[in-house]
Amino acid sequence: MSATRKLACGILLVVVITALGATWIAPADYATQFREAPSAPPSRHHLLGTDEIGRDRFSRMLYGTRISLLLAPTAALLSTVMAALIGAVAGYLGGFWERLAMGITDLFLSLPWLFLLITVRALLPLNVSPLLSMLVTFLMLGFLGWAASARVLCAAARSLRHSGLLLQARALGLHGARLFAIHVVPTLKPILLAQFWISIPVFILSEANLGILGLGVAEPLPSWGSLLKELEGLTSLGDQPWKLAPLLLLIVVVTSFQVVLSSEEVPA
């Protein structure tokens, strides 16, 4: 493992542990309002100041990081499972099923990711509880983000279909779902894992985009998207630079993911 990758893993570990321990580390709850100190600059009590309704920005950043870092992998897991079910099964079956699955995949990929995401989210219920909005956002990411992975998995499963391994297994009497579960899935495991890891930073960024547009996790629940929405109020970059803290954290976390991924053997 290279030094850069070790550093990236270390950063991710620290951020994840800190975010998971937000309940104990954060000086206040994410929704607690310090009405006597709205829009306060950083101080000993509020490390990153407070927002316009007096909520501690540092606490919100910790809780927001927890939400984004827990739910993006969940959405990535959902999209990888869907990609496996659609892409790998279609590639394994071949013929009509493969053509049908790839047709649907083409349909999904024919629309730019952000266009699809924003349009579909805007069409879903917007006036819902914060918890439901969080679930809707990340479920949608999972349900819409499978297409590119499905294509990769379909190609891999197709190449496996005529491999010696599967021919021998068939000759030994293994067929259908059993053959798929025992031989195809374990062989595709490295690709599934790679697709899962690749999806996490993509989903983190997508949630941030939705949050800034007001389509992500609803207030008062914080997420990186809703925290970045505060940048709207800036008049210049030098004005209240502490408001840039969530952006810096996002850059550090996504960069760490990219470093970890680029050092890893990612099968195509």
Add this chain to the structure above:
Amino acid sequence: MLWRISRRLLAIAAIVVLGGLTSATLVRFAPGFATDEQQLDPRLSAESLQALHQSHESEKKVFLFYAAYLNRAWHGDLGISRSLNRPVSSLLRDRFPVTLRLVAMGLALGWLIALSFALTSALARVTAYRFFAIALSGALLCIPAAVLALLSVVLNTPGYLAIALLVFPKVFTYSRSLLERAYSSPHIVTARAKGLGRLRILCWHVFPVVAPSLVALAGVSVSMAIGAAIPIEALCGVAGVGDLAWQAALARDLPLLVNITILVTVATLLSNSGADVVGHALRAQES
């Protein structure tokens, strides 16, 4: 070649029709569909309310609506936007050039910066410079499009700069790796050893090798830029198709959203297919 192009065009047509249908179905089942602010107007008589109600009835049966829409579209009528109360064709005619200019300028600038950095990084091989270019593109890769749009508003820069900064890291990363691989290939190392000029090596030996992959990347970057146009136009206040899509989605405006989906699908598919065809021709020429 002709057969390949015809097959591709048929596939595009099928995907576009299905894309429009999917979009229509999504809008039809979206909460708040067929509700109209006008229905709350106490001055309207029962007959007017009934007429308003009936005007939405045709949109409720999604397949019938879509078939009628396709029939009208075939004759040049794209329908009327419910939320903006204007013909969709006139809205698209006003907004499309704005988006086209934004996307084209963003792409041109993004590609220019990316290729300049990639080429100088592959040629100069100075570690510090290479590290700077990689760090810059890596940092930009981690910034969401909407944040770039917000920063563009804060710094009072044009919207196309946000698109350029979004396109730059992806193009740079891929083209740098392509160029570095090309420059280290045996025939180019030999050409350099024999003292051939840098420009001659670039034009005669490097570009023909990397061109098909760069063309494919160009197709993908168009789709990327179109996608980014929605948050950028919505946040920067640019009156383009992206902003229109945003308004149409929020207002559940079925005719408008179906047309925009079809337009975006056509643009994306044409750019990808065009890149595919050109790349194929370049590869054939090379071999």
